[in-house]
Amino acid sequence: xxxxxxxxxxxxxxxxxxxxxxxxxxxxxxxxxxxxxxxxxxxxxxxxxxxxxxxxxxxxxxxxxxxxxxxxxxxxxxxxxxxxxxxxxxxxxxxxxxxxxxxxxxxxxxxxxxxxxxxxxxxxx
Amino acid sequence: xxxxxxxxxxxxxxxxxxxxxxxxxxxxxxxxxxxxxxxxxxxxxxxxxxxxxxxxxxxxxxxxxxxxxxxxxxxxxxxxxxxxxxxxxxxxxxxxxxxxxxxxxxxxxxxxxxxxxxxxxxxxxxxxxxxxxxxxxxxxxxxxxxxxxxxxxxx
Numbered sequence: 001x002x003x004x005x006x007x008x009x010x011x012x013x014x015x016x017x018x019x020x021x022x023x024x025x026x027x028x029x030x031x032x033x034x035x036x037x038x039x040x041x042x043x044x045x046x047x048x049x050x051x052x053x054x055x056x057x058x059x060x061x062x063x064x065x066x067x068x069x070x071x072x073x074x075x076x077x078x079x080x081x082x083x084x085x086x087x088x089x090x091x092x093x094x095x096x097x098x099x100x101x102x103x104x105x106x107x108x109x110x111x112x113x114x115x116x117x118x119x120x121x122x123x124x125x
Numbered sequence: 126x127x128x129x130x131x132x133x134x135x136x137x138x139x140x141x142x143x144x145x146x147x148x149x150x151x152x153x154x155x156x157x158x159x160x161x162x163x164x165x166x167x168x169x170x171x172x173x174x175x176x177x178x179x180x181x182x183x184x185x186x187x188x189x190x191x192x193x194x195x196x197x198x199x200x201x202x203x204x205x206x207x208x209x210x211x212x213x214x215x216x217x218x219x220x221x222x223x224x225x226x227x228x229x230x231x232x233x234x235x236x237x238x239x240x241x242x243x244x245x246x247x248x249x250x251x252x253x254x255x256x257x258x259x260x261x262x263x264x265x266x267x268x269x270x271x272x273x274x275x276x277x278x279x280x
Binding site for chain 2: 027079110121
């Protein structure tokens with residue numbers, strides 16, 4: 001009898017469970033991004049000609065701080081998932097695993113740096 | 126019920142049929158499994174272009190987050206670092222990058238909305254999907270031009 005599952009899938013023994021996780025997270029963050037990125041673009045437009053003090057005053061606002069943190073979290077999860085698919089489609093052999101690891105590291109590093117800056121500006125340091 | 130045909134993204138390697146080991150079990154991931162379709166025999170269609178452009182814009186947005194990191198960290202750092210970042214984004218090169226980034230963002234967003242429409246089971250006929258693909262490109266270019274006209278006039 002033929003088994004259509006990969007060896008990894010079989011050894012995990014989860015059946016169909018968890019198979020849609022990547023797809024679902026990608027769509028969930030995509031829906032969130034439509035609203036969050038729109039907010040971010042509007043924020044940038046309002047801050048376009050603003051001085052340093054003006055930009056800092058905007059980021060001291062709790063609403064701006066919280067939504068910008070959500071922008072960063074949603075966008076970095078979405079881009080990590082998207083780049084993972086690109087790597088899995090085009091890269092085969094030895095480079096695949098290191099690239100998948102680098103992809104995760106990059107997304108987390110971007111998120112960490114942005115969140116640090118947002119938190120710092122929120123608390124006015 | 127409509128049958129969905131899913132195409133591989135452009136550039137994904139497809140092995141020729143004669144090189145495939147048809148008797149190997151599908152669970153044997155090392156064997157050359159039959160991959161469909163043979164991309165090279167298809168006539169070029171707008172949906173194909175928008176498929177690969179969705180990936181390219183996604184990749185550009187990915188790398189471009191480094192500019193977001195720079196701007197936020199510079200603003201958090203102090204007046205001097207903020208002035209340096211502002212200077213760059215206000216320069217011709219900076220504006221060119223922001224213009225390109227805004228188009229990539231809008232295009233990727235419209236492409237994503239197109240995916241939502243498909244996910245809900247609509248607009249997947251050959252004629253409608255082609256129209257939608259063309260509309261995505263026209264829409265993204267129009268919105269980007271409108272955005273920057275707005276910036277030029279009111280900015």
